[in-house]
Amino acid sequence: MNTPKNENVPEPDSDKPLHYFAFSFQRLYPDRSITGSVYMGYSEQLVSIPRLIAAKVAAEMPADAILIGLGYMGFMTQTQMRTLT
Numbered sequence: 463m464n465t466p467k468n469e470n471v472p473e474p475d476s477d478k479p480l481h482y483f484a485f486s487f488q489r490l491y492p493d494r495s496i497t498g499s500v501y502m503g504y505s506e507q508l509v510s511i512p513r514l515i516a517a518k519v520a521a522e523m524p525a526d527a528i529l530i531g532l533g534y535m536g537f538m539t540q541t542q543m544r545t546l547t
Contacts, residue, residue, distance in 0.1 A: 479539050481507040485517040486531035489524050498523040503540065
């Protein structure tokens with residue numbers, strides 16, 4: 463996936479704990495719907511409009527897709543986020 467660079471998305475660093483969120487988007491069409499989701503980590507426990515837009519781009523969703531779900535996953539390192547069971 464080739465996601466455009468966005469200053470609202472920190473560079474991955476598996477040793478630096480971040481606040482992780484799960485974003486889900488949906489776009490309805492007359493004959494079908496598409497959904498997409500992505501996990502994003504931020505240094506602050508805040509989600510702004512620019513961060514929602516960056517998440518939509520990262521999920522490869524169209525600009526007119528709507529946010530249908532947002533979940534806070536916790537404050538952890540990237541390694542923890544990918545490996546905790």
